[in-house]
Amino acid sequence: MTKSYKDWLSLDIENIEPLELSSQQKAKLKQRVFKQTVKKRVPKWVRHLSAAAIIGIGTVTTVATAFPTLASQIPFMKNIASYFNNKDTMFENFDSYATEIGQVQTSNGISMMIENAVFDGTSLTISFALESDTELSPHPFFQGNFIDVKGSVAMGGGSRLEKISDNKYVGLANVTPYFDKEAPEEVEVSWTPQAFYVNTDKIVKGDWAFHFKVSKLAGELQLINETVTNYDVTARFTALEKNDMSTIIHFEYEVDPELLKKWPEVTVQFDELQDNAGNKYTVHGNGARSLDNGISYKSSATIQSIHSSAKSITFVPVIYFSLGSGKGMEIKEMDPVTLPIK
Template identity: 40%
Template sequence: MSMKEWIDMDIDQLELLDVTDIEKARVKQHVLKKRKKAPFWHNIAVAAVIIVGASTATGFAFPSLASQIPFMDNVINYFNDEEQHYKNFEAFSTDIGLTETSNGITVMIDNAVYDGTNITVSFAIETDHDFGEAMKISAPNWFDIVGASGSGGSNQITKISDTRYVGLSTFTPHFKDGKYPETVEVTWSPHAFYSMSNDLEVKGDWSFDFSLDRLDGDIQLVNETIQHKDVSFTLQSVEFTDVSTVISYEQAVTDELLEQWPSVTPVFYVTDDLGHVYINGTGGGGVSPDNGKTFKGTTSFGAIQEGASKLIIQTVEIASLGSGQGHNEIELEPIVIELKQ
């Protein structure tokens, strides 16, 4: 059955199978993949929330139960472009398969991966409500990482049918000691879903928790500094994993520049010597201990295309007044990295 046929399937017309048959089908589907099952952790506080909400929400805490619901799989395919930025996500990500339903909205976390710096989660939503073309999610913390002091990142939600949406979230947790653990524990508790085209807002009780192990990666130290009149930018390293490429950097700006522009943050344009475009004006997560005078962060993109021998990283500093009051762009010299073969 094709993906389109699966998506368009009328759930009411499905023939119910015994649990044993479904489990066999799911094992058969995933045995050919390199994806691994996520270890699950539950503390007393989380368990209490699930029990209290049992009268209003239907929770499926384990993949064996979630697999009984005809829903989505391979969500990442909707976010792959011509450059196949997520081409290895399906093979090396962890199969989460957690599903919860509340107030006519079913949310499923499909897959997730932790590359040692960033976390990417694919998810799907099925709803009885008319949210229109654009949906947003309200949550106190988008995805929360146990032990992290905060996180920054981006997310996108795409409508694929009248009742279904797919989503992708990439975020970078920040740890006070600057060290990233071998395993991260992730929680997510959306409070409400609301439409961007009408006044619809649906509150409910959804709660997820799962663990992710760090992917093995190769780090190539760079430590190249580009000096501008008011900005000093250092590309520290590039880490390569099976699903992503992570660049780590730090920068310092002068007091004079900050007096004129209170916010100075970098965005990146990354290509290779074969012409592939990896990111085109994208920032990343980071922290500043001194109100922007120094800044340390990372940004990530997909795995390097086969055959590429050079990575060209162009940094543009966005000096801003904030709140759409105006900005100035400071273009830095590109950094060319010779890729190890």
């Protein structure tokens, strides 16, 4: 096996120009993916996480070879999250709190490198990179198995993978595992992608298999009880889970069963909020889980760590009424919600 990892050593990341997304690419990133993981005592759950695995037709496969120590020799592997920090402040403290993974595997001309991972108690974020002998699409998609967390009863997630130079790509993957009980203090992670898309008609198959453990970030839980009801939908905000890197907003929402006769899929989420000092935060939705066919859901959303001087945060929940499968949708805003910060 011959790999040009020396090319990574000479890569000048300071002079890499970010690529602008086309309208079509932005739409793909915003695409909502419905996914169900089948395990013992399977619950129904949904959604709202960007681009996940896509099914396609394969080519020749070769056996992967692992080089766990190679990542430490590649300076580029040490700052993947900082590339995305230019576009999303959520990741500005990622490297400070991440667990170093440092695993590299090569198969069929593609080296996949897992750099770091963070588990905040709700979602798991992983930084990774690709080097390919074959030019892939500017935003390659995975085919096959996405990330799995041992002990979870359901899972949803997606990834962002972007080209930064010839045949080199950086990515962040995010998943939300659901557990029957409280989240464990340490999660055991498996990731076994089976192929990457060259274009819509061609993929490169391979054999990559990563296994690692990530400890949960220490934090504190603030219980809250704020409720808003509009358009036969009730949203109840129950807790703020705070750690040094992020803040997770836990909430539930219920839908009038009569409303589901007209709109079989109803979702509540919010994209931006601000604190009482005027600081704005981008929101990352963590999906939602329903055990009663869409009448009630448990959900959460993550923002960067709230400024220490903040006394409250305010946002506007948005209801998405959908007929499903692109058949039609309506969007309505709920009343603003203000949550106290202690």
